[in-house]
Amino acid sequence: xxxxxxxxxxxxxxxxxxxxxxxxxxxxxxxxxxxxxxxxxxxxxxxxxxxxxxxxxxxxxxxxxxxxxxxxxxxxxxxxxxxxxxxxxxxxxxxxxxxxxxxxxxxxxxxxxxxxxxxxxxxxxxxxxxxxxxxxxxxxxxxxxxxxxxxxxxxxxxxxxxxxxxxxxxxxxxxxxxxxxxxxxxxxxxxxxxxxxxxxxxxxxxxxxxxxxxxxxxxxxxxxxxxxxxxxxxxxxxxxxxxxxxxxxxxxxxxxxxxxxxxxxxxxxxxxxxxxxxxxxxxxxxxxxxxxxxxxxxxxxxxxxxxxxxxxxxxxxxxxxxxxxxxxxxxxxxxxxxxxxx
Amino acid sequence: xxxxxxxxxxxxxxxxxxxxxxxxxxxxxxxxxxxxxxxxxxxxxxxxxxxxxxxxxxxxxxxxxxxxxxxxxxxxxxxxxxxxxxxxxxxxxxxxxxxxxxxxxxxxxxxxxxxxxxxxxxxxxxxxxxxxxxxxxxxxxxxxxxxxxxxxxxxxxxxxxxxxxxxxxxxxxxxxxxxxxxxxxxxxxxxxxxxxxxxxxxxxxxxxxxxxxxxxxxxxxxxxxxxxxxxxxxxxxxxxxxxxxxxxxxxxxxxxxxxxxxxxxxxxxxxxxxxxxxxxxxxxxxxxxxxxxxxxxxxxxx
Numbered sequence: 001x002x003x004x005x006x007x008x009x010x011x012x013x014x015x016x017x018x019x020x021x022x023x024x025x026x027x028x029x030x031x032x033x034x035x036x037x038x039x040x041x042x043x044x045x046x047x048x049x050x051x052x053x054x055x056x057x058x059x060x061x062x063x064x065x066x067x068x069x070x071x072x073x074x075x076x077x078x079x080x081x082x083x084x085x086x087x088x089x090x091x092x093x094x095x096x097x098x099x100x101x102x103x104x105x106x107x108x109x110x111x112x113x114x115x116x117x118x119x120x121x122x123x124x125x126x127x128x129x130x131x132x133x134x135x136x137x138x139x140x141x142x143x144x145x146x147x148x149x150x151x152x153x154x155x156x157x158x159x160x161x162x163x164x165x166x167x168x169x170x171x172x173x174x175x176x177x178x179x180x181x182x183x184x185x186x187x188x189x190x191x192x193x194x195x196x197x198x199x200x201x202x203x204x205x206x207x208x209x210x211x212x213x214x215x216x217x218x219x220x221x222x223x224x225x226x227x228x229x230x231x232x233x234x235x236x237x238x239x240x241x242x243x244x245x246x247x248x249x250x251x252x253x254x255x256x257x258x259x260x261x262x263x264x265x266x267x268x269x270x271x272x273x274x275x276x277x278x279x280x281x282x283x284x285x286x287x288x289x290x291x292x293x294x295x296x297x298x299x300x301x302x303x304x305x306x307x308x309x310x311x312x313x314x315x316x317x318x319x320x321x322x323x324x325x326x327x328x329x330x331x332x333x334x335x336x337x338x339x340x341x342x
Numbered sequence: 343x344x345x346x347x348x349x350x351x352x353x354x355x356x357x358x359x360x361x362x363x364x365x366x367x368x369x370x371x372x373x374x375x376x377x378x379x380x381x382x383x384x385x386x387x388x389x390x391x392x393x394x395x396x397x398x399x400x401x402x403x404x405x406x407x408x409x410x411x412x413x414x415x416x417x418x419x420x421x422x423x424x425x426x427x428x429x430x431x432x433x434x435x436x437x438x439x440x441x442x443x444x445x446x447x448x449x450x451x452x453x454x455x456x457x458x459x460x461x462x463x464x465x466x467x468x469x470x471x472x473x474x475x476x477x478x479x480x481x482x483x484x485x486x487x488x489x490x491x492x493x494x495x496x497x498x499x500x501x502x503x504x505x506x507x508x509x510x511x512x513x514x515x516x517x518x519x520x521x522x523x524x525x526x527x528x529x530x531x532x533x534x535x536x537x538x539x540x541x542x543x544x545x546x547x548x549x550x551x552x553x554x555x556x557x558x559x560x561x562x563x564x565x566x567x568x569x570x571x572x573x574x575x576x577x578x579x580x581x582x583x584x585x586x587x588x589x590x591x592x593x594x595x596x597x598x599x600x601x602x603x604x605x606x607x608x609x610x611x612x613x614x615x616x617x618x619x620x621x622x623x624x625x626x627x628x629x630x631x632x633x634x635x636x637x638x639x640x641x642x643x644x
Binding site for chain 1: 533534535537538539540541542543544545548552553556557
């Protein structure tokens with residue numbers, strides 16, 4: 001459980017990221033000023049409700065936002081280079097080689113008419129033009145073996161429809177990690193899978209990531225998975241970061257009302273009779289987001305100020321930030337970043 | 343070694359099961375084909391056409407170009423099965439040789455227009471934006487005219503001759519394929535596996551060539567085979583108007599045209615080549631309909 005060392009420059013540093021979708025019904029403010037860091041060999045969990053911008057954040061890092069979506073501001077520094085400014089050809093060299101992404105639906109994410117072995121080899125061929133098909137195939141077989149697939153030789157000749165979901169996700173992991181990327185984005189890698197194999201997949205992913213020493217940005221709405229596998233967690237709400245910090249701190253002592261509410265929604269195994277908790281109200285429309293704090297309309301602690309002003313990230317400790325006025329001791333941000341319990 | 347034993351059995355089993363599945367699929371196709379007598383008829387007609395084209399020199403009783411002016415416009419008899427035309431040529435032998443021309447035209451037009459349609463469709467569907475606009479508006483211009491009219495216009499502009507007729511029909515034909523492939527591409531481009539390959543850093547060329555084109559092929563092939571009848575009909579039409587094959591080549595449309603003046607008294611000169619066109623086009627259309635049913639997964643349920 002080695003937490004990332006904060007004094008070296010982070011692997012990925014996202015600052016004030018703004019992504020908007022220019023639809024016919026109006027402008028959707030999908031991300032408004034999202035900032036976070038991913039350190040080397042660190043694993044970060046990105047949690048939040050459906051539609052809060054988790055996947056958009058991930059796709060922005062790969063610069064794969066399709067029109068009508070557009071990155072309208074901010075910076076994404078990866079190993080010191082701003083990905084937003086990079087020409088498309090250089091961006092393409094980074095995709096798959098330095099940053100990879102595992103997707104939700106493993107079976108849908110494989111080309112239905114290509115043999116498994118060829119698909120894994122394809123990743124290598126894309127990034128190393130000097131490689132010939134035969135050596136790429138051999139490397140692909142090695143990779144398939146390392147995602148604990150029995151008899152990889154036989155499996156390499158199969159087509160995706162012949163695989164189970166768990167098997168397909170192993171293949172995806174093999175495809176995405178065969179180039180030893182420095183950052184792996186996992187977009188809900190287990191939500192399409194059976195509960196029984198979720199743990200296996202997570203375990204396998206973590207083992208491989210340890211082995212190739214890459215960082216992970218894990219997107220999930222499963223707080224349990226994040227608690228178990230990540231060092232840090234970022235809680236997002238309606239396109240903004242609500243709270244970010246060490247997993248144990250955030251989970252045991254949430255400082256943002258949204259995080260607290262989110263944790264309360266987890267079914268309590270001790271008190272099985274207690275009715276399930278749900279956060280009142282709905283996620284605001286991102287076409288016309290609330291002017292102040294986006295959580296204010298649903299927040300139990302909302303003050304007048306919350307509806308008018310947008311809270312900025314307030315550092316509670318060096319490693320724990322929360323965007324909430326409850327923690328804004330002084331009106332000006334001159335105050336010491338000392339821990340101020342609510 | 344119980345482990346190795348079960349594994350070996352597994353592989354053999356898998357192979358057997360797969361062979362069974364393939365057999366089952368072929369058998370089902372055969373049943374569906376056989377169940378519909380119309381499809382069977384169509385298939386037989388096309389098989390017959392291909393055989394005639396292959397063995398034309400052996401099936402013909404006379405030289406198709408041999409003019410015997412003493413025996414002009416003879417009615418059908420045992421000597422001249424379909425009679426003779428205004429230059430004393432044996433119509434039966436000419437129809438048999440004409441099967442080669444007909445088949446060649448159909449195959450060449452498909453071989454020219456399908457790849458063009460595929461290229462335009464994939465480019466337009468995948469790249470979108472201005473490329474899509476330009477290519478699709480261009481295809482709209484072509485689609486605005488009936489195929490036959492367009493083919494006539496191009497054949498006239500390019501000059502008469504069989505080669506030019508084939509080019510003209512191909513020009514009139516590709517926009518339909520481009521539209522079809524574009525629609526297919528649009529459906530595929532948003533699928534998860536295309537996104538996955540994008541995440542892996544594949545270039546647009548690679549995505550289009552390796553991952554989209556193969557997926558469009560099956561639809562396109564079915565469509566082209568459905569179009570064969572129409573292609574033959576247009577080719578015959580051009581021949582009839584004197585814009586396609588030139589005399590003395592035994593092209594069916596041209597032969598129908600040659601007999602126009604004698605239609606009342608010597609009906610066989612025009613009518614018999616006309617029947618050949620009718621039957622072949624009918625055959626292709628019947629097979630096309632049957633093919634659509636056989637490939638339709640809903641039909642397989644029962």
